[in-house]
Amino acid sequence: MKLEKKVSITDIARKVGVSVALVSYVMNGREKEKRVSAEMVKKIRQAAEELNYQPNQIARSLRLGSTKTIGLLVADIANPFFGQFARIVEDESFKAGYTVVFGSSDEDDVKSAFVLDTLLNRQVDGLIIIPSQGSVRQIRDLIKRKKPFVLFDRYFQDVNCNYIILDNFKATYTATRHLIAKGHRKIGLVAYKTSLIHMKERIRGYREALKEAGLEHSKYLAEIKFSHSFRDFENSFRSFINRHSDIEALLCANNGLSISSLYYASQNCIRIPEGIDFIGFDGGEPFDLYSTPLSYVRQPIEEMGREVVKLLTELMNDSSKVSHIMHDPELVIREGRDC
Amino acid sequence: MKLEKKVSITDIARKVGVSVALVSYVMNGREKEKRVSAEMVKKIRQAAEELNYQPNQIARSLRLGSTKTIGLLVADIANPFFGQFARIVEDESFKAGYTVVFGSSDEDDVKSAFVLDTLLNRQVDGLIIIPSQGSVRQIRDLIKRKKPFVLFDRYFQDVNCNYIILDNFKATYTATRHLIAKGHRKIGLVAYKTSLIHMKERIRGYREALKEAGLEHSKYLAEIKFSHSFRDFENSFRSFINRHSDIEALLCANNGLSISSLYYASQNCIRIPEGIDFIGFDGGEPFDLYSTPLSYVRQPIEEMGREVVKLLTELMNDSSKVSHIMHDPELVIREGRDC
DNA sequence: CTTGTAGATTTAAACGATTAAGCATATATT
DNA sequence: AATATATGCTTAATCGTTTAAATCTACAAG
Numbered sequence: 001m002k003l004e005k006k007v008s009i010t011d012i013a014r015k016v017g018v019s020v021a022l023v024s025y026v027m028n029g030r031e032k033e034k035r036v037s038a039e040m041v042k043k044i045r046q047a048a049e050e051l052n053y054q055p056n057q058i059a060r061s062l063r064l065g066s067t068k069t070i071g072l073l074v075a076d077i078a079n080p081f082f083g084q085f086a087r088i089v090e091d092e093s094f095k096a097g098y099t100v101v102f103g104s105s106d107e108d109d110v111k112s113a114f115v116l117d118t119l120l121n122r123q124v125d126g127l128i129i130i131p132s133q134g135s136v137r138q139i140r141d142l143i144k145r146k147k148p149f150v151l152f153d154r155y156f157q158d159v160n161c162n163y164i165i166l167d168n169f170k171a172t173y174t175a176t177r178h179l180i181a182k183g184h185r186k187i188g189l190v191a192y193k194t195s196l197i198h199m200k201e202r203i204r205g206y207r208e209a210l211k212e213a214g215l216e217h218s219k220y221l222a223e224i225k226f227s228h229s230f231r232d233f234e235n236s237f238r239s240f241i242n243r244h245s246d247i248e249a250l251l252c253a254n255n256g257l258s259i260s261s262l263y264y265a266s267q268n269c270i271r272i273p274e275g276i277d278f279i280g281f282d283g284g285e286p287f288d289l290y291s292t293p294l295s296y297v298r299q300p301i302e303e304m305g306r307e308v309v310k311l312l313t314e315l316m317n318d319s320s321k322v323s324h325i326m327h328d329p330e331l332v333i334r335e336g337r338d339c
Numbered sequence: 340m341k342l343e344k345k346v347s348i349t350d351i352a353r354k355v356g357v358s359v360a361l362v363s364y365v366m367n368g369r370e371k372e373k374r375v376s377a378e379m380v381k382k383i384r385q386a387a388e389e390l391n392y393q394p395n396q397i398a399r400s401l402r403l404g405s406t407k408t409i410g411l412l413v414a415d416i417a418n419p420f421f422g423q424f425a426r427i428v429e430d431e432s433f434k435a436g437y438t439v440v441f442g443s444s445d446e447d448d449v450k451s452a453f454v455l456d457t458l459l460n461r462q463v464d465g466l467i468i469i470p471s472q473g474s475v476r477q478i479r480d481l482i483k484r485k486k487p488f489v490l491f492d493r494y495f496q497d498v499n500c501n502y503i504i505l506d507n508f509k510a511t512y513t514a515t516r517h518l519i520a521k522g523h524r525k526i527g528l529v530a531y532k533t534s535l536i537h538m539k540e541r542i543r544g545y546r547e548a549l550k551e552a553g554l555e556h557s558k559y560l561a562e563i564k565f566s567h568s569f570r571d572f573e574n575s576f577r578s579f580i581n582r583h584s585d586i587e588a589l590l591c592a593n594n595g596l597s598i599s600s601l602y603y604a605s606q607n608c609i610r611i612p613e614g615i616d617f618i619g620f621d622g623g624e625p626f627d628l629y630s631t632p633l634s635y636v637r638q639p640i641e642e643m644g645r646e647v648v649k650l651l652t653e654l655m656n657d658s659s660k661v662s663h664i665m666h667d668p669e670l671v672i673r674e675g676r677d678c
Numbered sequence: 679c680t681t682g683t684a685g686a687t688t689t690a691a692a693c694g695a696t697t698a699a700g701c702a703t704a705t706a707t708t
Numbered sequence: 709a710a711t712a713t714a715t716g717c718t719t720a721a722t723c724g725t726t727t728a729a730a731t732c733t734a735c736a737a738g
Contacts, residue, residue: 057460059724083422121396269678291630339608398694
C-alpha cells in the first residue's frame with residue numbers, strides 16, 4: 001500500500017505555471033503584502049483546491065525552526081488527574097495553534113529522560129512537564145539549552161524555572177485543621193516517601209496544623225514508597241494501619257494514594273468515613289459516587305491548566321520572565337447523604 | 340530568550356574536518372556498511388559527544404518521508420477509558436519507535452475533522468481513530484489518500500477498513516441474559532441515540548436476549564441523546580426512570596452512561612444494586628469502590644490496544660491486508676461484600 | 679531621453695538530514 | 709605492467725517550504 005505522493009506547492013506552481021514563491025505567498029495569505037495580482041491569487045487558490053493541497057507542516061517546521069508543537073510529559077496519562085490535565089492542555093494548545101505530543105514517565109527518571117529526548121528530537125517548541133523524582137538534571141539541561149518549559153504540580157527548590165503548582169502546604173494544613181475542628185485527635189496522613197517538594201510541603205502542612213493544635217505530629221504519618229503495584233502499597237499500608245488501629249481520620253496526600261487507600265479500606269471492611277474519617281485529594285468519580293460522597297482537597301485544575309499553556313506560549317514568544325505561580329486549594333467538604 | 344541554535348551534523352563535520360555524509364553514516368551506525376575508518380568513527384563520535392549533538396527528527400522526517408509518529412484521535416482523553424487506551428497505545432508505540440500525537444474529538448465531527456487535518460498536516464505515518472458520528476467522509480478520505488489507520492471501538496458498516504472492536508452484540512446479550520437468569524423481568528438499557536454501529540449492536544444484543552426470553556424488548560430501552568452536560572442526561576434519564584418506576588435492573592451501554600446513571604442514582608436516593616440491579620460497562624475505580632462493587636462488561640483493553648498498534652505498524656510497513664478483529668467481552672460479576 | 683518607482687513575478691539559498699554516485703588512493707590479481 | 713578491486717572519503721541532489729533579493733515590465737516624472 002504505497003503512499004500516494006502528496007501534492008506540494010510545486011505541483012500547484014507547475015499546474016498554474018508560476019513559481020513556488022507565489023504559491024507560498026498566496027497559501028499564507030500574504031498576497032496583499034507581496035502584491036500578487038488578483039488574477040493569480042484566484043488561479044492559485046483554485047488549483048490548490050482542485051489538487052486538494054495540504055501544506056506539509058514538516059517542511060514548514062524545518063524551514064521556520066518551529067514545529068508549533070508542545071510536548072507534554074506526565075506521570076501517567078491513564079491517571080484521571082493527569083488525563084484531565086492533558087485534556088485542558090490539549091484544548092488550550094489547539095486554540096493557540098499548537099499540537100500536543102505526549103509521553104508518560106511513570107515517575108521514573110530513566111523513562112522520563114527517554115521520553116524527554118524523544119520529544120526534544122521531535123523539535124517541540126516548548127514543554128509542559130510533571131517532573132518525576134531524580135529528573136533535576138534533565139530540567140537543568142533544558143534551561144541550559146534554552147528550551148521553553150513549564151513545570152506543573154511539582155518543582156525543584158534549587159532550580160530557578162517556571163512552574164505552576166498548588167499551595168501544597170495550605171492544602172494539607174487546611175484539611176488537617178478541618179479534621180481537628182471536627183474533633184479528631186488521631187489523624188493520619190498517607191504520603192509518598194520522596195524528595196519531591198510538593199510531597200514534602202504537603203507533609204509539612206499536615207505537621208504544622210497538628211503542632212499548632214498540640215497534637216503528636218509524626219506518629220500517624222505513613223510515608224509509603226512509590227510503586228505501581230497495589231500489593232506494595234497494601235503491605236506498607238497494612239502494617240501502618242495495624243500499628244495504629246486507634247486512628248480516627250485519614251488524610252491522603254494525592255489522588256493515587258486516596259484511591260489506593262479506599263481500595264484497601266473496601267477490601268478490609270474499614271468503613272469510610274464512618275469508621276475512619278477521610279479527606280482525599282483531587283476528587284473524581286470515585287469520590288462522588290462513594291457510599292457517602294467523600295471530602296477532598298480540590299485543585300483548580302482547569303484554571304491551572306489554562307495558565308500553564310498561557311505561560312508557555314508567552315515563553316515560546318520570547319518572553320524571558322520566570323514565574324512561580326501558586327494556586328489556592330479548595331477544601332470540598334461533604335456530609336452524609338439524606339438517603 | 341533566544342533559542343541557542345542547535346548543533347547539527349554540519350557542526351560536527353566542520354569540527355572534525357570531514358563531510359557531513361561521513362557524520363551521518365556514523366550517527367546512524369552504518370560505519371561498517373559504509374566502511375568508515377575506525378579512526379574517523381572515533382573522532383566523530385567524540386565530537387558528537389562534546390557538542391552534545393541531538394539529531395533533528397524534523398529534518399530526517401522531511402528527507403525520509405516518514406515522521407515515525409502515530410496520530411491518536413480519541414473522543415476525550417480525560418475519559419478514563421480512553422486515557423487507559425491512550426496509555427497502552429503510547430507504550431506500544433514508543434516500543435516500536437513511534438511518538439504519539441493526540442487530539443480529542445468530543446464526539447463532534449467538525450472538531451474531529453479539524454484535529455484530523457492537524458494531525459495529517461503533521462505528516463503522521465499512521466492513525467488510530469475512535470471515529471465519531473458523522474465522520475465517515477473523513478475515514479473515506481483517509482482510504483483515498485492511502486493513509487494507514489485503524490479504527491477502534493467503532494466502525495462503519497459500509498467502509499471497508501481495518502478495525503478492532505468488541506463483540507458488542509455479545510457484550511449486552513450476555514449481560515442481559517445474566518440479569519434474566521437472576522430472575523429480573525423488567526430490565527432497562529441506557530444507550531445513546533446514535534447511528535454508530537457499536538451502539539446499535541449493543542442495543543441489538545440486549546433486545547435479542549429479551550426476545551429469546553419472551554420479554555418485552557423496547558419498553559425499558561432508553562435512547563439518550565449524547566451531550567457533554569450532565570443536566571441533559573439527567574433530564575432524559577429522569578423522564579425515563581419516572582415512566583418506569585417498576586424497573587428491576589439497569590444495563591448501561593458504555594462507561595460514560597454507567598457513570599452518569601450512577602450519579603443520577605446517588606443524587607436521587609436510588610440504591611444500586613439493591614433497589615435496581617446493575618451492570619455497567621468497562622469498569623474502573625468507581626465500580627470497584629462502590630458501596631458494593633458493581634458488575635460490568637469488561638473489554639480486554641490491554642490486549643486490544645496492543646493489537647491496534649501491532650496492526651497499524653504492519654500497515655505502515657506496507658502490508659495491505661484489511662483486518663476486522665472482534666474481541667470477546669467478559670462479564671465481571673460481583674456480589675455484595677462480606678462486610 | 680534618462681531616471682525613478684511601483685507592481686508582479688522569479689531566483690535561489692536555506693533549514694538539517696540522507697544517500698546514490700563519484701573520486702582518489704592503495705592493494706591485489708593477472 | 710596493466711588492470712581490477714577494495715578502501716575511505718566527498719559531492720551534490722533531494723525532501724517541501726519560506727523569503728530576501730533580483731529581475732523585469734510598464735509607466736510617470738524630470
